[in-house]
Amino acid sequence: MENLTSDDPGGVTPPKSTGFFNLLVDITSMYQTPKVVNIRSKRIGAMYRLVQAAIIAYVIGYVFVWEKGYQETDRVESSVVTKVKGIIRTKPPYPLGLQIWDSVDFITPAQENNAFFIATNVLATPNQQQATCPEDKNVGIGGVRCASDEDCPPDTQIVNGNGFRTGTCSNVTGTCEILAWCPTEIDVRPVPPVLAGSENFTILVKNHIMFPKFGVKRRNILEDMNATYLANCRYHPVQHPYCPIFVLGDVLKLAGESYSSIAERGGVMGFVIEWNCNLDLSVNSCLPVYHFRRMDNKDDKLAKGWNFRYANYWADENHVERRTVVKAYGIRFVFNVYGKAGRFSPVVFAMNLGSGLGLLGIATILCDFVLLNCLKNRQTFQEFKFLRMESKYLRRDSGKRGSTSGAGESISDSESPRQHNPNNRRPSASPNQRYRPYSNNQVQTHIDDVTHSSPSLLLHPRSIVVMNGGPENGNGHIAYSESSSVQLTPHLWNIWKMSEASAEEPRNFAATVFTLLFSYPTPKVVNIRIKRIGLMYRLVQVAIISYVIGYVFIWKKGYQETDRVMSSVVTKVKGVVRADLSHPSLGGHIWDSVDLLVPSQENNAFFITTNLLVTPDQTQGNCPEDPNIDVGRVSCVTDSECVAGGAVTNGNGFRTGICRTEVGTCEVSAWCPTERDVRPKPPVLTGSENFTVLVKNHIMFPKFGVKRRNIPDDMNATYLASCRYHPTRDPFCPIFIIGDILRLAGETYDAISDRGGIVAFIIEWYCNLDVSESQCKPVYSFRRMDTTDEKIAKGWNFRFGHYWTDSTALIGGLFNWHT
Structure with a gap:
C-alpha cells in the first residue's frame, strides 16, 4: 500500500498524526484507490473497450431507455x-x-x-x-340397463346418473325407473x-x-x-x-x-x-x-x-x-x-447506475482471463501483474510491524531493525540520484539479452536498471537513475530472489492446483491524502452505508426471506330496505340481502344494489320499439320504413314490417313491453348505507406454513355481535358498515347510490415472522376506483332477468341494477 499526499505526489507518507482529532482528520482526508497496471496490447485493449462498449450500450439502451431504469414503478x-x-x-x-x-x-x-x-x-x-x-340410457357407469325389477335395487343411485332407483324396470326404455327431475x-x-x-x-x-x-x-x-x-x-x-x-x-x-x-x-x-x-x-x-x-x-x-x-x-x-x-x-x-x-426516482436511478458501473468489471475479468491464460506471452503478463511471495519470506516477529511500500510486501526475517526504515523516510542521496518508494516494477522480468559479470538485471518502466551486489552490499535504501546503479536492500533482495526462484520452478498440474488453492490475490492500494477528495469519499460511503442499514435492512427487512400471501375472502351482508316503487306489484316491497346481492357470491368481490329499474311481466310477443334506443333508425311513418326481419343496432328485437304510428316506431318481435331505460331519482333502495358486511379473510404463507385469518381466536360471538370497524378505536373488527366504508374512501353514499360505482376493499398482511405469529394482523384501507367526473358511461350497472311460466306463456322480469 503506497501513500501519497497532495503536497508531494511522488513522496512517501509523513509520520502519522497522534491523538483522536488528528486520527479523525487522517480518516476523513484519506482516499484509497487501487493501483493499476496498464498493458499495451492491441488485441486485449480492443477486446476490453468492445466489452465495455457493449455493457455501456446495454445499461443505457436497455436498462435506462427501454426499461426506464430511472423510474420508481407501481403495479396496476x-x-x-x-x-x-x-x-x-x-x-x-x-x-x-x-x-x-x-x-x-x-x-x-x-x-x-x-x-x-x-x-x-x-x-x-x-x-x-x-x-x-x-x-336416460346414455348416462351412468353400469347398472342403467335392466331386464327385470331385480336389476333395479330401490333407493340406490347409479354413478353419474340423474336420480335414485325406485325398484322398477321400465319395459319401454329397458332402463331402471328413477325418482328425479323428470323428464x-x-x-x-x-x-x-x-x-x-x-x-x-x-x-x-x-x-x-x-x-x-x-x-x-x-x-x-x-x-x-x-x-x-x-x-x-x-x-x-x-x-x-x-x-x-x-x-x-x-x-x-x-x-x-x-x-x-x-x-x-x-x-x-x-x-x-x-x-x-x-x-x-x-x-x-x-x-x-x-x-x-x-x-x-x-x-x-x-x-x-x-x-x-x-x-x-x-x-x-x-x-x-x-x-x-x-x-x-x-x-x-x-x-x-x-x-x-x-x-423518476433518484434512488432507483442511483441503484441502477451503480449496478451498471459494477457490470463494467466483467470487462476486466474477461480480459484478465484471456491475458493470463490464453495468450502466448501469458507468463510475462503474469510476472507484471502479480507479485509472488512465499510465507517463508514474511516477517514472523509480530511485535514490530515493518512499513510496507507495496501490497503483500514486508521486511524479511534476515533484515535487521537497524536496516529497516520504519517511517519510510528518504535517506540522503547523491546529486545524480532520484528516490522513489519501492514498486513491483523494480522486481519484475529478468532481462536475458543484457549480460554483465555479476549483476542481475530487472526491467523498470522507465529504464533498464542494474541491481549490483547482494544483500551484504545493501545500504537500507534503493535509488535509480539513467546513469547510476541501484543498491539492493536485504528486503528487496529476498523478494527478488523469491521471484527468481518462482519463475524457475517447473509448472505441472499439481503445482498449478496447489497455487490456485493456496494463493490469495489482493489489489494494490494507494492512499491519497487530499482533504477535499477524502471528505467526499467518506461522505459518499456514509450515505451508502446509511441507505443499506436504514432502508434495506431496517425498513425493508432485507435480512428476511419473503413469501407472497395466498388469500380467500367470503362476505356476509345483513340489512333490509323498503322499496317505494310505482308499479303496484312491487310497491312497498321489502328487500333483504338475498335480494340485493347479485350474484349471491363472487370471487373476492361482492355487489350491493342501491338503485334499480324494473320492467316486470315481460312475455315473448310483438310491441313498439323503444323510441330512445336509436333515434333516426327506429322512428317511422309508414310500414315501408320497417323492413321485416331486420334489427336495429342495440335494439330490443326484430322488426315485423309494421309501423306503430301511435308511438312512431317500428313494431318488433321481442320481450314485451320493452324496457324504458330511465334511471329512478332519487334512488329506489335508500337505506343500504346502514348494511353491515362481515368479511372473512383466510390467508396462508405456503413457504413458511403459516395460516392466519382476520377473525383471530381471541374474538368471541359477543364481541362480533357488537363491534363495528373503526380505524383507531377498533381496527381489527371484521364487521363494516357500508356508509363508513364510503366515508373512509372519501365518498358519500348519496353521491354513489344514484349511478353506482366501484370501491376497492384492501386487506394488507405484512407479517414479521421473526416475532410472534400473533402479531401478524390485517390492515384495512378503502378507495374509490372509478372517477366521479366521468361524462359518459358513468358508474356501475348491469341487467338480469327472473323467469317463470303461467298456463299460457313464459314470463320474465327484467332488472337493471345500479350499485
Missing part, C-alpha cells in the same frame, strides 16, 4: 365491467320453439368479476318436475349451434384502473370521447385502437380463431388490457393496449370446449315446482389487466 389495480348488446332468434326444433334472446338471456351469470360468458349454443330441457321416469335431460349437443348469429354482438368494456402509489386513476373510455363517438365506433387495432366497443366476431379473428369453430362447443378467450404508463409525461398519454388469445386448446380430444348447466325455477298454477334446465355452450372471456406506471 383494476376493475372491469362489460355490457353486451345483441339479439338472436331461435326456431323449432329447438325445445322452446320460436323465441327471442337478448343480452339478459344469453349472459349467464349476469355479472362476474373480471369475466363474462356469451352463450353460442344451448340444450334446453323444459318443464321438469319432481317425479318418477325412466333413466331427464337427453344430452345431445345441437348441431348446428342454436344461437348462431351472436358473432355480431357488441361488447362495451369499461375498465377502471389505479396506480395507488402515485394516486393516478384512468379508464379506457377517454376524456375526449362522447356519446356520438361511442354509438358509432367499433374497435380496430389501427383505425380505432382506443374504442371500448368490440364486435365478438372481430375479437375472435384477432385471436386467430373463427366463430364457426368455437360456437358449437364453446371455449375460453383471454381478453388482455395492458397499461404501461410513463408518468414523467402527461397523464393523458397513459392509454390502454388490447390483445386477444384463445386460452383453451381447440385440439383437445376429451372434455373439449366450455359449457355448464343452470336452471330457472317457478311454480305452476297447481303450485307444483318446475324448472327449465339449460346446458349452455359458449365463449367465456377472461380479462387479464396488467401493466405498470413509472415516475
Whole structure:
C-alpha cells in the first residue's frame, strides 16, 4: 500500500498524526484507490473497450431507455365491467320453439368479476318436475340397463346418473325407473349451434384502473370521447385502437380463431388490457393496449370446449315446482389487466447506475482471463501483474510491524531493525540520484539479452536498471537513475530472489492446483491524502452505508426471506330496505340481502344494489320499439320504413314490417313491453348505507406454513355481535358498515347510490415472522376506483332477468341494477 499526499505526489507518507482529532482528520482526508497496471496490447485493449462498449450500450439502451431504469414503478389495480348488446332468434326444433334472446338471456351469470360468458349454443330441457321416469340410457357407469325389477335395487343411485332407483324396470326404455327431475335431460349437443348469429354482438368494456402509489386513476373510455363517438365506433387495432366497443366476431379473428369453430362447443378467450404508463409525461398519454388469445386448446380430444348447466325455477298454477334446465355452450372471456406506471426516482436511478458501473468489471475479468491464460506471452503478463511471495519470506516477529511500500510486501526475517526504515523516510542521496518508494516494477522480468559479470538485471518502466551486489552490499535504501546503479536492500533482495526462484520452478498440474488453492490475490492500494477528495469519499460511503442499514435492512427487512400471501375472502351482508316503487306489484316491497346481492357470491368481490329499474311481466310477443334506443333508425311513418326481419343496432328485437304510428316506431318481435331505460331519482333502495358486511379473510404463507385469518381466536360471538370497524378505536373488527366504508374512501353514499360505482376493499398482511405469529394482523384501507367526473358511461350497472311460466306463456322480469 503506497501513500501519497497532495503536497508531494511522488513522496512517501509523513509520520502519522497522534491523538483522536488528528486520527479523525487522517480518516476523513484519506482516499484509497487501487493501483493499476496498464498493458499495451492491441488485441486485449480492443477486446476490453468492445466489452465495455457493449455493457455501456446495454445499461443505457436497455436498462435506462427501454426499461426506464430511472423510474420508481407501481403495479396496476383494476376493475372491469362489460355490457353486451345483441339479439338472436331461435326456431323449432329447438325445445322452446320460436323465441327471442337478448343480452339478459344469453349472459349467464349476469355479472362476474373480471369475466363474462356469451352463450353460442344451448340444450334446453323444459318443464321438469319432481317425479318418477325412466333413466336416460346414455348416462351412468353400469347398472342403467335392466331386464327385470331385480336389476333395479330401490333407493340406490347409479354413478353419474340423474336420480335414485325406485325398484322398477321400465319395459319401454329397458332402463331402471328413477325418482328425479323428470323428464331427464337427453344430452345431445345441437348441431348446428342454436344461437348462431351472436358473432355480431357488441361488447362495451369499461375498465377502471389505479396506480395507488402515485394516486393516478384512468379508464379506457377517454376524456375526449362522447356519446356520438361511442354509438358509432367499433374497435380496430389501427383505425380505432382506443374504442371500448368490440364486435365478438372481430375479437375472435384477432385471436386467430373463427366463430364457426368455437360456437358449437364453446371455449375460453383471454381478453388482455395492458397499461404501461410513463408518468414523467402527461397523464393523458397513459392509454390502454388490447390483445386477444384463445386460452383453451381447440385440439383437445376429451372434455373439449366450455359449457355448464343452470336452471330457472317457478311454480305452476297447481303450485307444483318446475324448472327449465339449460346446458349452455359458449365463449367465456377472461380479462387479464396488467401493466405498470413509472415516475423518476433518484434512488432507483442511483441503484441502477451503480449496478451498471459494477457490470463494467466483467470487462476486466474477461480480459484478465484471456491475458493470463490464453495468450502466448501469458507468463510475462503474469510476472507484471502479480507479485509472488512465499510465507517463508514474511516477517514472523509480530511485535514490530515493518512499513510496507507495496501490497503483500514486508521486511524479511534476515533484515535487521537497524536496516529497516520504519517511517519510510528518504535517506540522503547523491546529486545524480532520484528516490522513489519501492514498486513491483523494480522486481519484475529478468532481462536475458543484457549480460554483465555479476549483476542481475530487472526491467523498470522507465529504464533498464542494474541491481549490483547482494544483500551484504545493501545500504537500507534503493535509488535509480539513467546513469547510476541501484543498491539492493536485504528486503528487496529476498523478494527478488523469491521471484527468481518462482519463475524457475517447473509448472505441472499439481503445482498449478496447489497455487490456485493456496494463493490469495489482493489489489494494490494507494492512499491519497487530499482533504477535499477524502471528505467526499467518506461522505459518499456514509450515505451508502446509511441507505443499506436504514432502508434495506431496517425498513425493508432485507435480512428476511419473503413469501407472497395466498388469500380467500367470503362476505356476509345483513340489512333490509323498503322499496317505494310505482308499479303496484312491487310497491312497498321489502328487500333483504338475498335480494340485493347479485350474484349471491363472487370471487373476492361482492355487489350491493342501491338503485334499480324494473320492467316486470315481460312475455315473448310483438310491441313498439323503444323510441330512445336509436333515434333516426327506429322512428317511422309508414310500414315501408320497417323492413321485416331486420334489427336495429342495440335494439330490443326484430322488426315485423309494421309501423306503430301511435308511438312512431317500428313494431318488433321481442320481450314485451320493452324496457324504458330511465334511471329512478332519487334512488329506489335508500337505506343500504346502514348494511353491515362481515368479511372473512383466510390467508396462508405456503413457504413458511403459516395460516392466519382476520377473525383471530381471541374474538368471541359477543364481541362480533357488537363491534363495528373503526380505524383507531377498533381496527381489527371484521364487521363494516357500508356508509363508513364510503366515508373512509372519501365518498358519500348519496353521491354513489344514484349511478353506482366501484370501491376497492384492501386487506394488507405484512407479517414479521421473526416475532410472534400473533402479531401478524390485517390492515384495512378503502378507495374509490372509478372517477366521479366521468361524462359518459358513468358508474356501475348491469341487467338480469327472473323467469317463470303461467298456463299460457313464459314470463320474465327484467332488472337493471345500479350499485
